[in-house]
Amino acid sequence: MAVEPPALQVLRWDEPPDGPVLVLLDQTRLPAAETELVCTDVPALVRAIQTLAVRGAPLLGIAGAYGVALAAARGYDVDEAAELLEGARPTAVNLGYGVRLAAEAYRTAVEKGGTEGEAAAAALAAARELHRTDAAGSARMARLGLGLLDELLPGGSLRILTHCNTGALVSGGAGTAFAVALAAHRAGRLRQLWVDETRPLLQGSRLTAYEAARNGMPYSLLADNAAGSLFAAGEVDAVLIGADRIAADGSVANKVGSYPLAVLAKYHHVPFVVVAPGTTVDLGSPDGASIEVEQRPGREVTEVTAPPLPGAAAAARMSVAPPGTRAYNPAFDVTPPELVTAIVTEEGVLSPVTGDGLVELCARSRQVTIS
Numbered sequence: 001m002a003v004e005p006p007a008l009q010v011l012r013w014d015e016p017p018d019g020p021v022l023v024l025l026d027q028t029r030l031p032a033a034e035t036e037l038v039c040t041d042v043p044a045l046v047r048a049i050q051t052l053a054v055r056g057a058p059l060l061g062i063a064g065a066y067g068v069a070l071a072a073a074r075g076y077d078v079d080e081a082a083e084l085l086e087g088a089r090p091t092a093v094n095l096g097y098g099v100r101l102a103a104e105a106y107r108t109a110v111e112k113g114g115t116e117g118e119a120a121a122a123a124l125a126a127a128r129e130l131h132r133t134d135a136a137g138s139a140r141m142a143r144l145g146l147g148l149l150d151e152l153l154p155g156g157s158l159r160i161l162t163h164c165n166t167g168a169l170v171s172g173g174a175g176t177a178f179a180v181a182l183a184a185h186r187a188g189r190l191r192q193l194w195v196d197e198t199r200p201l202l203q204g205s206r207l208t209a210y211e212a213a214r215n216g217m218p219y220s221l222l223a224d225n226a227a228g229s230l231f232a233a234g235e236v237d238a239v240l241i242g243a244d245r246i247a248a249d250g251s252v253a254n255k256v257g258s259y260p261l262a263v264l265a266k267y268h269h270v271p272f273v274v275v276a277p278g279t280t281v282d283l284g285s286p287d288g289a290s291i292e293v294e295q296r297p298g299r300e301v302t303e304v305t306a307p308p309l310p311g312a313a314a315a316a317r318m319s320v321a322p323p324g325t326r327a328y329n330p331a332f333d334v335t336p337p338e339l340v341t342a343i344v345t346e347e348g349v350l351s352p353v354t355g356d357g358l359v360e361l362c363a364r365s366r367q368v369t370i371s
């Protein structure tokens, strides 16, 4: 039987004598080094979010909630902190959700006549609750996702292609799409995990391969542009991805490169399954076109960055394009609902994708209404 590795300490709240802090596993340094990044204030956390030291939709929500708790505990203006945190990255709807959840808990405590300390404790309790429910949701998604694969692809071993990183590094638990692949592995059903390297920031090769290796999963890495030939060779049974935002019409925003995989999957009659918590559904975005896609600096494309080795102060960067080259660098793309076989959430599987299903799901999985 496979031995489970120790759980990754991705994010934790700590209270040293000089005041509370949020401690993150610095994902920019993986896989070369497992380094902690200590955030003592909200600007430090905002930098960590923008540089992708902490990343992935569910974890951004959890980090945002703890960020509000940090501001409250250290006596900063909570509304200002919430605005800064929410604006740190635009696409993952979970970030704003987590921030508003904790800010709402803080405000409610103040309105009820609580002290600053009591209101800060309420914000922290909300962050901890979100952390806990995300972990529980992750386990449910893994179970439901594996059940769906059993239905779609009964018997036999599975060759799953995944994109970006959707494992324990993005969640309070085992993650979203990766958690399903891990459940398949633990059930003895995973023959191969195909890991897209995920240019330009290499979340696949740096992070998913790192998690697959830790868990003893059979995996191979491929350059993103090798996916077509892999499908053509009949080597992919299912595509599993996460999501940063799911619009009311079922359009799915996820790491750039997801949409071309959905097109390939449709052409080759391979199920394309999205795994995401209910908090990723945004009924305020009516369709894919209304989702704001984060545009990132062109140098992430014109340069390659190697994660710094232990002890090195900074990443090694090397230019791979002539000086002055402009680049197109959207962080996400949007897959239309007709290319999505199913959406797996902690509340159930939606298949085929319908607006009605999403509305019900949202009502069940949200603790506060997002305006």
Ligand SMILES: CSC[C@@H](O)[C@@H](O)C(=O)COP(=O)(O)O
Residues within 6 Å of the ligand: 052, 055, 056, 057, 058, 092, 163, 164, 165, 166, 170, 175, 176, 177, 203, 241, 242, 243, 244, 254, 255, 256, 276, 331
């Ligand atoms: C559940 S993780 C889903 C997504 O957040 C993930 O696939 C992704 O696109 C992350 O992008 P990133 O830019 O690394 O934060």
